[in-house]
Amino acid sequence: MTYCLGIMTQQGLVMASDSRTNAGVDNVSTYKKLFEFSVPGDRVIVLCTSGNLSLTQSVISSLERDIKNQADTTLYSLGSLYEVAQYIGQTLRQIHQEHADWLRKDNIDFSGNLLLGGQIAGDEPQLFLIYSQGNFIQATKEMPFLQIGETKYGKPILDRTISYQTPLSSAAKCALLSIDSTMKSNISVGPPINMVMYLKDSFEIRHRLRLPPRDPYLTRVGEQWAEALKKAFDRMPDLEWEHEP
Amino acid sequence: MTYCLGIMTQQGLVMASDSRTNAGVDNVSTYKKLFEFSVPGDRVIVLCTSGNLSLTQSVISSLERDIKNQADTTLYSLGSLYEVAQYIGQTLRQIHQEHADWLRKDNIDFSGNLLLGGQIAGDEPQLFLIYSQGNFIQATKEMPFLQIGETKYGKPILDRTISYQTPLSSAAKCALLSIDSTMKSNISVGPPINMVMYLKDSFEIRHRLRLPPRDPYLTRVGEQWAEALKKAFDRMPDLEWEHEP
Numbered sequence: 132m133t134y135c136l137g138i139m140t141q142q143g144l145v146m147a148s149d150s151r152t153n154a155g156v157d158n159v160s161t162y163k164k165l166f167e168f169s170v171p172g173d174r175v176i177v178l179c180t181s182g183n184l185s186l187t188q189s190v191i192s193s194l195e196r197d198i199k200n201q202a203d204t205t206l207y208s209l210g211s212l213y214e215v216a217q218y219i220g221q222t223l224r225q226i227h228q229e230h231a232d233w234l235r236k237d238n239i240d241f242s243g244n245l246l247l248g249g250q251i252a253g254d255e256p257q258l259f260l261i262y263s264q265g266n267f268i269q270a271t272k273e274m275p276f277l278q279i280g281e282t283k284y285g286k287p288i289l290d291r292t293i294s295y296q297t298p299l300s301s302a303a304k305c306a307l308l309s310i311d312s313t314m315k316s317n318i319s320v321g322p323p324i325n326m327v328m329y330l331k332d333s334f335e336i337r338h339r340l341r342l343p344p345r346d347p348y349l350t351r352v353g354e355q356w357a358e359a360l361k362k363a364f365d366r367m368p369d370l371e372w373e374h375e376p
Numbered sequence: 377m378t379y380c381l382g383i384m385t386q387q388g389l390v391m392a393s394d395s396r397t398n399a400g401v402d403n404v405s406t407y408k409k410l411f412e413f414s415v416p417g418d419r420v421i422v423l424c425t426s427g428n429l430s431l432t433q434s435v436i437s438s439l440e441r442d443i444k445n446q447a448d449t450t451l452y453s454l455g456s457l458y459e460v461a462q463y464i465g466q467t468l469r470q471i472h473q474e475h476a477d478w479l480r481k482d483n484i485d486f487s488g489n490l491l492l493g494g495q496i497a498g499d500e501p502q503l504f505l506i507y508s509q510g511n512f513i514q515a516t517k518e519m520p521f522l523q524i525g526e527t528k529y530g531k532p533i534l535d536r537t538i539s540y541q542t543p544l545s546s547a548a549k550c551a552l553l554s555i556d557s558t559m560k561s562n563i564s565v566g567p568p569i570n571m572v573m574y575l576k577d578s579f580e581i582r583h584r585l586r587l588p589p590r591d592p593y594l595t596r597v598g599e600q601w602a603e604a605l606k607k608a609f610d611r612m613p614d615l616e617w618e619h620e621p
Contacts, residue, residue, distance in 0.1 A: 283528030287557040291605055300614045307615060312532040328617070338617040348616060357536055359611055363604035364537055369545045370552060371593060372573070372583040 132319035133164055133280035135179035136289070136306055137246045139258040139270045142299040143331040144248045147306040148179045149314065151321035165325040166191055168198075168206045171335045174251040176206050176215065177327055181280035182243025182263065183234075189226045190219065190245070212257045213269075216247055220265035227263070244279040249329070256331050284316040285309035303328045303338075311353050322349060377564035378409055378525035380424035381534070381551055382491045384503040384515045387544040388576040389493045392551040393424045394559065396566035410570040411436055413443075413451045416580045419496040421451050421460065422572055426525035427488025427508065428479075434471045435464065435490070457502045458514075461492055465510035472508070489524040494574070501576050529561040530554035548573045548583075556598050567594060 135148035148164040162184060168176040178194075180187035197205045209215050227241065234241040242263035250256040258270035260277040270277050272295040278286065292305045306326060313320045321344070328338035342349040380393035393409040407429060413421040423439075425432035442450045454460050472486065479486040487508035495501040503515035505522040515522050517540040523531065537550045551571060558565045566589070573583035587594040 283561070284532050286561045287529050287532065288605075288609075290561050291602055292609055301609075303615050304612055305609065308609070308612070316528070316531045316535050326615075328615075340615060340617055352612070355612060356608075359608035360533070360536055360605075363601075363608045364533075364546075364550065364553070366604055367549055367553070367597070367600060370548050370571075370573075370585060372585055 132317065133181040134278070134282065134285060134310060134313045134320045135164060135181055135246055135280055136276060136278045136282075136285065136309060137177075137179065137248045137258045137270065138276045138289075138293055138297075138302045138306055139248070139256060140275060140293075140295055140297050140299055140302050141331075143333075144177070144250075144256050144258060144329040145299065145303045145306050145326065146177045146179055146246065146248050146329075147310060147324065147326040149310060149320045150323045150325065151319060152184050161323065162188075163323075163325060165327070167327065167336060168194070169249075169334075169336060170207055172252075173334060174207070174249065175329055175334055175336055176212075176247070176249040176251075177329070177336070178219075179246040179279065180243060181245075183239075183241050185230070186223075186226060186241055186243040187245070190222050190243070193222050193226065194219065210251065211254055212247065212249055212251055212259065215249075215251075216259040216261055216267045216269075219245060219247060220261050220267055223261065223263065224265040227265075246277055246279055250331065250334065252334065256329065281313055281317050281320050285313040288312060299328060299330065307352060308356050311349075311356060315353070322346065324349065377562065378426040379523070379527065379530060379555060379558045379565045380409060380426055380491055380525055381521060381523045381527075381530065381554060382424065382493045382503045382515065383521045383534075383538055383542075383547045383551060384493070384501060384540070385520060385538075385542050385544055385547050386540055386576075388578075389422070389495075389501050389503060389574040390544065390548045390551050390571065391422045391424055391491065391493045391574075392555060392569065392571040394555060394565045395568045395570065396564060397429050406568065407433075408568075408570060410572070412572065412581060413439070414494075414579075414581060415452055417497075418579060419452070419494065420574055420579055420581055421457075421492070421494040421496075422574070422581070423464075424491040424524065425488060426490075428484075428486050431468075431471060431475070431486055431488040432490070435467050435488070438467050438471065439464065455496065456499055457492065457494055457496055457504065460494075460496075461504040461506055461512045461514075464490060464492060465506050465512055468506065468508065469510040472510075491522055491524055495576065495579065497579065501574065526558055526562055526565050530558040533557060544573060544575065552597060553601055556594075556601060560598070567591065569594065
């Protein structure tokens with residue numbers, strides 16, 4: 132399993148992912164699931180992937196190959212992130228079509244989702260979720276975050292904390308705590324955690340974070356959050372029962 | 377959907393459930409999913425149900441009918457909660473067998489899980505999760521809570537707060553916050569919330585709580601928790617990025 136999330140605020144974007152991949156519980160590996168494609172000054176494009184690894188790796192390879200071969204349509208040539216989302220959706224469909232029948236024979240799940248965040252000169256920063264079928268949705272000011280993979284454990288803190296007005300540094304902090312909550316409740320999500328923070332109109336990623344397993348900072352953040360939550364919990368009044376003895 | 381949970385601590389048990397039932401998103405109803413079967417002084421038995429309503433209602437009806445008809449095996453006659461779990465599992469299997477083929481024809485999910493908590497004189501308090509197939513697992517000192525239904529949103533707070541040593545009143549508070557988190561992230565879980573707290577060796581339920589929609593107390597708990605979480609979040613230090621500009 133995997134957990135990736137993207138947050139879009141008025142100041143920019145945060146994208147984060149874990150790195151655990153598992154085929155069953157006895158084959159657990161570490162793969163990077165956050166990819167940057169940027170042309171400083173012109174565009175910042177960040178992708179996060181979840182789902183079948185052979186599918187998502189093939190998609191990323193195909194996007195890279197198109198750039199290398201200077202194809203007509205590439206992540207560097209398209210004029211808007213909307214078109215980039217369409218292009219990635221098409222790529223996903225092609226690779227799916229090529230392999231799906233073979234995997235279906237053995238009942239292997241061959242699906243994958245992607246998060247696409249970034250900014251292309253002339254547009255606002257944008258954030259998309261591209262589904263396995265190639266269609267996609269877009270984050271809005273009302274719903275400024277999107278998640279893929281094991282999304283539920285980490286959603287309550289986002290629901291309570293994130294709005295379009297949230298300062299970008301707080302959004303980044305919240306993203307890390309959302310991943311921390313997920314790792315605590317589900318062993319199929321694990322470090323290294325990769326995170327980038329993108330400041331609107333900078334057209335360059337200046338803030339990156341990679342937190343490997345047992346990283347002291349990651350451990351400290353987890354412990355501090357546990358402590359803060361415990362204090363918040365202790366401060367809550369006891370329940371008022373209907374029938375006290 | 378539904379969310380029910382049970383917590384077993386050294387001081388006793390907490391059982392809680394929401395009351396929302398939906399068939400699709402356009403047919404949402406309210407059904408109680410927490411049922412008490414107690415013989416004061418001898419036994420306390422509490423059931424929570426999730427899944428297909430016709431299945432779980434039939435199970436509860438069947439258990440009630442057996443009591444009314446003074447059958448040989450009833451919730452009142454069995455000597456241990458383990459046997460009660462077996463008996464409920466059998467009942468579930470019978471009802472499933474009777475209807476499953478008809479529902480399968482129309483691809484209707486006909487599954488349901490139950491939580492069984494309580495104490496029978498001579499034994500310690502115990503907590504079981506009975507699966508749709510009639511088999512079951514039991515809470516332990518190491519894993520003192522069990523959940524059914526929409527379990528993921530409410531699990532992080534349990535993971536961080538609950539141990540076998542947690543005071544029972546704190547466990548009850550945590551159960552309510554776990555449901556509150558779930559309701560905030562998933563509209564298919566909703567009030568009224570039903571909760572009971574059982575003090576070990578009392579063989580009687582003395583603490584009950586029913587929180588209807590827009591209950592001022594429920595609203596206050598939700599708001600206070602949101603506020604406490606926000607403060608805890610604000611107090612967390614900002615991330616230490618690798619490449620500050």
